Amino acid sequence: MLTDPIADMLTRVRNAVMIKAEKVDVPASRIKLEIAKIMKEEGFIRAYKILKDKKQGILRITLKYNADDVAVISGIKRISKPGRRVYADKDSIPTVMGGVGISVLTTSRGVLGDKACRREKVGGEVLCHIW
Template identity: 45%
Template sequence: MLARIRNASLARHERTDVPLSKLKVHVAEILRDEGFVLGFSVDEGARTISIQLKYHGRDRHSAIAGIRRASRPGRRVYVGHDEIPKVQNGTGVAILSTSQGVMTDRSAREKRVGGEILCEVW
């Protein structure tokens, strides 16, 4: 999902489609709420999520300057609530999978829960 979003934003596409899963829907909700994408829609029949990308200015600079996957199948990254990293000195956001659901680094610090760092977006 992250690679498709990165590639579509570099190619200046209006939207990108990714296969449907509950985790991806939660990540798309966070990206929308944090202002990195305009929105998304779920197509249950085709089992896809269509994500509308966001651009700024006349030159159409992407709202997503960078996106990086932190946890991989071969190397899971788990942190406690006091070890959650700040992305780009707080201008970016880390998305975590916790026991209380998928959430941003700020809300995980507020709720004092740790978990697996899925990705970082700035």
């Protein structure tokens, strides 16, 4: 049993980037799908899709590398954890690496990236930073 499935997803992606894997599979959930969607929109991954199985499904993430075979994702960090929740209001949404990276937040309007949160003027729980 996992106590933090989002941290498990981020760790799987981080490990796959370290070994230069083409794809990584994680157990699917709605919030993981939304995080993958934001990563795709921001250009950190190439693609994602849901594979059906007898249980909850599998989220397959295709990682993205540049021409020199260097991963686009250079770092990924879980911020809000089950033991310590971290929240940011609309005026204190964190920037990552001077704007190079993104913060992923869960808000009253769903899971959003930091730019979308600033545009819509909403805050929420800071899930992770990706750079």
